[in-house]
Amino acid sequence: MKAIVCNAWGLPDTLVVEDQPDAVPGPGQIAIDIRAAGVNFPDVLIIQNKYQFKPSLPFIPGSELAGVVLSVGEGVTQYKAGDQVIAFSAQGAFAQQIVVPAQAVMPMPAGMDFDIAAAITLTYGTSHHAVVDRAQLKAGETMLVLGAAGGVGLAAIEIGKALGARVIAAASTDEKLAICRAHGADATINYSTEDLRVAIKAATDGKGPDVIYDPVGGIYAEPAFRSIGWRGRYLVVGFANGEIPKLPLNLTLLKGASLVGVFWGEFAKREPKANLAAMRQLMGWLADGTIKPHISGRYALADTAQALNDMAARKVTGKVVIQPYK
Structure with a gap:
């Protein structure tokens, strides 16, 4: 199988396409044939060694994907070859195949296409954790979303x-x-x-505003x-601007306001049941049309560097995806 490989820290153009061994699952693992992988701003930072x-x-690189189960390892009974699934992984999604732990996989709703499925986990997971869990936004309140046309921004709006x-x-x-x-x-x-x-x-x-969402x-x-x-x-969601701001803390006193950190990846790891409940709510909203992921671009595997460059240059609205077999 072919994959995008980061051999040295650097900008997207340093990434290379390489042949890799086909995915073979071990105990408790699932091998997936990847049909679409979501591109996110952290991917730009991770390859430069600038991320947590x-x-x-x-x-x-690459962390979110949708595809078809190729095979399952010993002890995996909830999935079988041919199942369409969504997965989130620390790395490995910019490839044609991947092996992930079974607990990182969820069924793909019937009728959903792979591009949409690959655009859900990180952006909507982050924004759901931020808005619902951390901010506890209520009906009738007002929320300001900065960087609102990006993937997490549009998710926060919806x-x-x-x-x-x-x-x-x-x-x-x-x-x-x-x-x-x-x-x-x-x-x-504007x-x-x-x-x-x-x-x-x-x-x-x-x-x-009652809540400010700042990625x-x-x-x-x-x-x-x-x-x-x-x-x-x-809500401190991220630093797409590239600069970590230094806020005068007297402002929190004067407004009785709170600075609230948002780290969805750590939340998903530490509180998997709460994250699963959030994902189920998101899938319900997706099924009834409450949320509609905006896919603004689709790239072939060989064009992954261009996708990341476009992300870094803020040319992306909503989400873009890599299609490994395009």
């Missing part, structure tokens, strides 16, 4: 609307904001052309946090 998760070289909240989307272009409105945003802010604090004040009648970091974090409402919850 630091695999040993060489490795195959989840916020599913909970009955009012959602304000902030992004860098009018084209991106149009996509946010199509996914349910009630109001939008922070490339508008003063963020002034725009937030206008959009919330001066009260500030961006950088220069927008402080003005956003200065605009948060009383008892607001500021």
Whole structure:
């Protein structure tokens, strides 16, 4: 089978396509023929050794996938060859085949295509954990989403609307904001052309948002946090801007506000039952049309570096996927 391999830390163009041994499962494992793999911003950081998760070289990047079970190892009884499944793995998804633990696999809902299935776990899992679990967003509250046209941003918008909240989307272009409105945003802010604090004040009648969802970091974090409402919850999701902001902690005192960390991968590992319940809710919302993943690009395995470069350059809206046999 063919796979994308990271042999040395570096930018996406250093990745290579290599032949690898076919997947053979051990006890408690499942071998999967990968039909689609989701691309996420952490993938850009992991190959540069700039992420919390630091695999040993060489490795195959990519963490979420959908495909067909090839074979199962000893002790695996809940799946069989031919089953269509979704899986999340620390690494190995940018390939034609993978071996994963059985507990990292879930059935793919009937009628779902592989591209959509591969776009669910990380982005929607992260946003569900952030909005539902960490922020405890309630119906009638207001949530501001920064970087709202990205994968986790669009997921946060849809989840916020599913909970009955009012959602304000902030992004860098009018084209991106149009996509946010199509996914349910009630109001939008172009922070490339508008003063963020002034725009937030206008959009919330001066009260500030109850929840701020921030996967961006950088220069927008402080003005956003200065605009948060009383008892607001500021979700620290990531730093796509590349800069980790330094916030004056007196702001938490003045607003009675909370800084809330969001690390879905660790949550999924430490609290698997809670994560499984979240995934079941997401699958239900997907089945009834409450959430609709936005796939903006599909790339062949050989074009994985281009997919990651596009992600790094913020050319991506929603999700892009790798199709290993394209």
